[in-house]
Amino acid sequence: MKRNGFWLVIALVLALVSAIGASLVQTSAGAVTVKDLKWETASGRMMNALLFTPETATADSPAPAIVVSHGWWNNREMQSANYVELARRGYVVLSIDMYGHGNSDPLPADELMVGGTGMYDAVLLMADLPYVDADKIGITGHSNGARAANFSIPLDDAAAEQLIASVLLVDYDPIYTDAEGAYVNAYGTRDVGLIQAQYDEFFFRSYSPEGVPLTAPRDYLGTPNAQSFLHFGAAPDDIAGDVREQGEVYTESIDGTEAMRVIYSLPQTHPWTTISSTAVGHLIDYFDESLGAPTPVDAGNQIWQLKEFFTALGLIAFGILLVTVPRALLGTPAFRALATPAAPATALSGRIPAIWFWGGMLVSVLISGISYVWLSQQLPVLGITFNAVPSIVPQGSVFFIAVWAAINGLAAMIIMAGAYLAFAKKGGMSLRDSGVLPGWRAFFHGIGLALTTVVAVYAVVFVLDFLFKTDFRLWVIGVKWFSVDKIGLALFVLPLFLIYFVANSVAINAFNRFTIAGREWVNTAVLAVANSLAPLVLVIAQYSVFAVSGELIPGFGGIFSIWLFPVIVILAVTAIVSRKLYRATGNPYIAGFLNAAIVALVSVSNSLVITY
Numbered sequence: 001m002k003r004n005g006f007w008l009v010i011a012l013v014l015a016l017v018s019a020i021g022a023s024l025v026q027t028s029a030g031a032v033t034v035k036d037l038k039w040e041t042a043s044g045r046m047m048n049a050l051l052f053t054p055e056t057a058t059a060d061s062p063a064p065a066i067v068v069s070h071g072w073w074n075n076r077e078m079q080s081a082n083y084v085e086l087a088r089r090g091y092v093v094l095s096i097d098m099y100g101h102g103n104s105d106p107l108p109a110d111e112l113m114v115g116g117t118g119m120y121d122a123v124l125l126m127a128d129l130p131y132v133d134a135d136k137i138g139i140t141g142h143s144n145g146a147r148a149a150n151f152s153i154p155l156d157d158a159a160a161e162q163l164i165a166s167v168l169l170v171d172y173d174p175i176y177t178d179a180e181g182a183y184v185n186a187y188g189t190r191d192v193g194l195i196q197a198q199y200d201e202f203f204f205r206s207y208s209p210e211g212v213p214l215t216a217p218r219d220y221l222g223t224p225n226a227q228s229f230l231h232f233g234a235a236p237d238d239i240a241g242d243v244r245e246q247g248e249v250y251t252e253s254i255d256g257t258e259a260m261r262v263i264y265s266l267p268q269t270h271p272w273t274t275i276s277s278t279a280v281g282h283l284i285d286y287f288d289e290s291l292g293a294p295t296p297v298d299a300g301n302q303i304w305q306l307k308e309f310f311t312a313l314g315l316i317a318f319g320i321l322l323v324t325v326p327r328a329l330l331g332t333p334a335f336r337a338l339a340t341p342a343a344p345a346t347a348l349s350g351r352i353p354a355i356w357f358w359g360g361m362l363v364s365v366l367i368s369g370i371s372y373v374w375l376s377q378q379l380p381v382l383g384i385t386f387n388a389v390p391s392i393v394p395q396g397s398v399f400f401i402a403v404w405a406a407i408n409g410l411a412a413m414i415i416m417a418g419a420y421l422a423f424a425k426k427g428g429m430s431l432r433d434s435g436v437l438p439g440w441r442a443f444f445h446g447i448g449l450a451l452t453t454v455v456a457v458y459a460v461v462f463v464l465d466f467l468f469k470t471d472f473r474l475w476v477i478g479v480k481w482f483s484v485d486k487i488g489l490a491l492f493v494l495p496l497f498l499i500y501f502v503a504n505s506v507a508i509n510a511f512n513r514f515t516i517a518g519r520e521w522v523n524t525a526v527l528a529v530a531n532s533l534a535p536l537v538l539v540i541a542q543y544s545v546f547a548v549s550g551e552l553i554p555g556f557g558g559i560f561s562i563w564l565f566p567v568i569v570i571l572a573v574t575a576i577v578s579r580k581l582y583r584a585t586g587n588p589y590i591a592g593f594l595n596a597a598i599v600a601l602v603s604v605s606n607s608l609v610i611t612y
Helices: 002-026 076-087 119-128 144-158 217-222 224-230 271-275 277-290 304-329 351-375 379-385 396-424 440-468 485-511 520-549 558-562 564-585 588-604
Strands: 032-040 046-054 063-069 092-097 132-142 164-170 191-199 213-215 250-254 257-269 472-474 477-479
Touching: 002 032, 002 076, 002 304, 002 440, 046 076, 046 119, 063 076, 063 119, 063 144, 076 092, 076 132, 076 271, 076 277, 076 304, 092 119, 119 132, 119 144, 132 144, 132 277, 144 164, 164 277, 191 217, 191 271, 191 277, 191 520, 213 217, 217 224, 217 257, 224 257, 257 271, 257 277, 304 440, 304 472, 304 477, 304 564, 304 588, 351 396, 351 520, 379 396, 396 485, 396 588, 440 588, 477 564, 485 564, 485 588, 520 558, 520 564, 558 564, 564 588
Parallel strands: 063 092, 063 132, 132 164, 164 191, 191 257
Antiparallel strands: 032 046, 046 092, 250 257, 472 477
């Protein structure tokens, strides 16, 4: 208990250091005020956003303003690198949760473009702030956040007074043609820039009339689309021979206004752009050229990585809390009865047990990888996942991962049943002593411990967000506060996650707990790697093929490999949490319920909600 208390204190200190450090970075040590806004927009919906106001922006000296947006299935914190760097250069910055994301209102399936999916509604708010220069408002977004910028252009064109002066699209195609297919300058007199990933999983391809890809993203600069964009919408036949380059700012007088176009083409993938110092540097250069930074700082001078370091510390603290909090609760009268340490692990010996251990693990890895690819090709599932058909499922992406998890949970149950009948039962394995049948009292008591842990650990997240406006995250893995509606969304997918995480915990602890090379930690490490091995192999295969050929593996869409990035880490960490809690309680269901609940909450608070 003393050792657990030490690590509990370390975790809490790390969480506090994380919040304070991240806050100091994003506020430029107090020079920038951060507000968490939630307001009813001009579209009649509630929007959530973080507002960053430099102390230099005042009513007497209004500053340029920029609305920044995440991509599909993400939230406002994914723009952390951009809002940190822009705010410290004197821009007023609003980082939005697009409708359907984060803690903004859900997005209706029949109104996907509403309010520019929220971006134009955010522009309207910015224009009303007294310390914002309404003549210098820019918008930028990554992926579908850039699509939101494209949605906002016609809304701004139709307004009595145009508010958007500058647009930077990141990893999403500009508007090239009009409704008749003719090349056009859709952005008018606005400055427009593009950051383009040469290994983009989704965009920057040219297609034949039959829909066959003709060019890969790495060849984008030479396509008619890119050249037309850099020539302000001119038709390719009219600009033959005048090839414009990436990184070069091109200007042209349009209706008496000098406008600029530029493309920054980077050798990286679609999701990497959100955490690329090169991309952030180009964003800084672009807006400095277009709007002018009130406090110019060289584009290479970036500190957002410090915030990423601090929020990553918080993520580590969160993982430690998932172990130390329930073990601390075992010392309280409410849960003391569960403190029944598991028996020491036995050595992995004998041909049959070894075959089942290594063979079962290999089969599980194969089933995990094959089932994921198979599921990604099932049209009925894809219709729900991408909201192509009406359904009762509010979050298609989370539902997809949960269904895949359940498939693997059922497979684990079959493998365990085979192992028990083949050798474990004959070898004297007791289902009660191993915790597979802990008794109803211990079973439900363990659920109570898991739920209490979820509440206690998330209380730390909520308090630190309230005080410092920061969360715990590293790139695509994020633990953040959530609105009450996320509890209902989590309960929707919880049964599917329970099938996997409960089965996985039972498998790891009751059926595969041995010492290897005389050490139990070696066994734990092997099982943690095995949990993540199939997703890891799929990701490596996808991007190896992409790097060589310029295109993805046929039949395996890019979004499916991107979704595996956080899964790789989550599956390894939950295996370790499972083992540590089992050793303290001899009850595999505690970690099963805890992991399922945490993963469900993390998933639903970082994705898209569509309503029909």
